[in-house]
Amino acid sequence: MTGALLERKSGVALWRQIADLIRSDIATGSAAKNDRLPPEMELAGRYGVNRHTVRAAIAALEQEGVLRSEQGRGTFIRRRKRLSYPIAKRTRFSAGLGTQAGTTRTRLLQSGEDAASQTVSENLDIAPDTPVIRLDTVSEADGVPVSRATSWFDANRFAGIDKAFEEHASITRALAACGVTDYVRKSTVIEARHASTEDIDLLRLSAGAIVLVTRAVNADADGRPIQYSETRFAADRVELKIETD
Amino acid sequence: MTGALLERKSGVALWRQIADLIRSDIATGSAAKNDRLPPEMELAGRYGVNRHTVRAAIAALEQEGVLRSEQGRGTFIRRRKRLSYPIAKRTRFSAGLGTQAGTTRTRLLQSGEDAASQTVSENLDIAPDTPVIRLDTVSEADGVPVSRATSWFDANRFAGIDKAFEEHASITRALAACGVTDYVRKSTVIEARHASTEDIDLLRLSAGAIVLVTRAVNADADGRPIQYSETRFAADRVELKIETD
DNA sequence: TATATTTGTCTATTGATATAGACAACTAAA
DNA sequence: TTTAGTTGTCTATATCAATAGACAAATATA
The missing domain is CATH 3.40.1410.10 (Chorismate lyase-like)
Incomplete structure (x- = not known):
């Protein structure tokens, strides 16, 4: 991974940029070894944003059917490859x-x-x-x-x-x-x-x-x-x- | 043209969606017969947004070098086909x-x-x-x-x-x-x-x-x-x- | 059963986005 | 010169997006 950072005030909300990145990582298979996404706090650190922003991204992908979150357990991937x-x-x-x-x-x-x-x-x-x-x-x-x-x-x-x-x-x-x-x-x-x-x-x-x-x-x-x-x-x-x- | 409307609260700002539409219309040649964009008020009506929102889109495309605005005259296309x-x-x-x-x-x-x-x-x-x-x-x-x-x-x-x-x-x-x-x-x-x-x-x-x-x-x-x-x-x-x- | 980890929910604050209206500045044409 | 049409600038307000912190609820594990 290179420093694929996010862009602020670009007209594209950070949560959407993050959602797009995660979706694309899942599609290429470079998301996670298992079916589980890293914890929200870790993702927030990786993208340099607040945990709530990551949550907005995850919520969008959940709505799409790409992810599924379970309280106490973690967030899991539903779909796979292109x-x-x-x-x-x-x-x-x-x-x-x-x-x-x-x-x-x-x-x-x-x-x-x-x-x-x-x-x-x-x-x-x-x-x-x-x-x-x-x-x-x-x-x-x-x-x-x-x-x-x-x-x-x-x-x-x-x-x-x-x-x-x-x-x-x-x-x-x-x-x-x-x-x-x-x-x-x-x-x-x-x-x-x-x-x-x-x-x-x-x-x-x-x-x-x-x-x-x-x-x-x-x-x-x-x-x-x-x-x-x-x-x-x-x-x-x-x-x-x-x-x- | 069909009803290619805009989406609100999609994580993509309206001004950016409009900028993308205009840029794409220019690329396909379906933007305008001449080199001039319709007036801001007309575009605002067409997209169902406020004039200031259209202005934000135009400003972004001006920054990109796709458009050029002249006070009193209008906004003009610096055309480039695909x-x-x-x-x-x-x-x-x-x-x-x-x-x-x-x-x-x-x-x-x-x-x-x-x-x-x-x-x-x-x-x-x-x-x-x-x-x-x-x-x-x-x-x-x-x-x-x-x-x-x-x-x-x-x-x-x-x-x-x-x-x-x-x-x-x-x-x-x-x-x-x-x-x-x-x-x-x-x-x-x-x-x-x-x-x-x-x-x-x-x-x-x-x-x-x-x-x-x-x-x-x-x-x-x-x-x-x-x-x-x-x-x-x-x-x-x-x-x-x-x-x- | 405790304890650490993780997601879920709430309140509060700041900045970006979008709307609304008014008027100035400039251009082209009547 | 006057007028209509157009872009530029300003003020004000409401909603969305992002940050911050605190704590509840559920899960897995020591």
Whole structure:
């Protein structure tokens, strides 16, 4: 550990900075050998703040479900490591997480038909304002939301993919039902942002949390774009692993 | 725009949330058609806060060099769009940014010899505690810091690469001087975090800023790992573009 | 059963954050 | 020159954030 001190009057409360540090330490596994957090007094000393400030941080993480305090015993860790989400030629949600999670699920929030925006039409290589089908989904691993995505498909080519998704609860299988037996990741752009209120709601995050945003194009065997999607990952629950071959 | 409202008593001051929103709007280009920000009263209405709160946000961004206020005239944007940093089989800093920046530079902060940690030895595929050379660098585009990296090399195979870097000011050329004429990106893991105080200092960020962290392995023509590096990008200045073929 | 350790609760005080209103200073346009 | 629109500065008040100290309540252990 280096001297990762806190910043005062930065517009971010000390208790939130401490909460973020502890959460991140837990995610990377560098928090504690056992499942127990050091006593409040020791943490207060380590961060150079009052015990009550540490308590505010712990209370926030307790609210999030990351910690659990027991009077007289100590404060204990509930969650553990980040999931590693692979991005490669063949990127699929459930298969990608492999053995890291017991159960994975992608559920549909909403679907609809839009006219393709500038961005969507460019990425799908179709004319602007062409009708496209939009799917808003949330993916969970072991019941914890991991990512939310909006995907667009050419409505001419993939009519009924929304119905297919409702039936199969999987993009891969919905595409298969539309005759696309294989597809590959063509491009992925990644950025990071503070979570929006919608992210916080849907991914069950806390205020000030971070999301990793990917904008990706999948193409069929002929190299034609079939899907453009924008996905927001909870950055404290996943890391993205790029496979470059 | 959806209802991206603010959160009260979240531990993040309203003025900072507003500053982050404005900064991000500027980065994505969705801030204003011209270079002028709406009047303070209008922004206050839009965010549902007092004018003084908006002023605090503007003052912070002025301090950062993102905005410039002129009494009687208005508040103006000193625009800077996000750079798109490509990650592919052949990933090199200067070449990657291409025409997006006028000048690029990577300078050495520090170098030294360590015993390989668990992580480093695993990624370089060498025995733990083998001596490794570490290079701490900061990369700039047009004089603005974009990323900072720590790279490790097997000290047996790459003796003197620290000297070579000092001479050539480029990892690619320093490797060439050590007999590696070509190398490819083997794996890249990406996550996002709040900037540490060291990040804030070296990348000239503001409190609460986000960094994209990549952990990457480069390998030579025979597929042997030659370099492991951890890089921290200023998330408000760059996006990472993954090329999957 | 004592005793030390640890979390929980209370009171009090100070500084940072946010709201409210008024008016000065400056700019651009009528 | 006048006016409307905009940023800059000031005072005042209420709430949140952080510090400080004291003691209660629960747990583990000597």
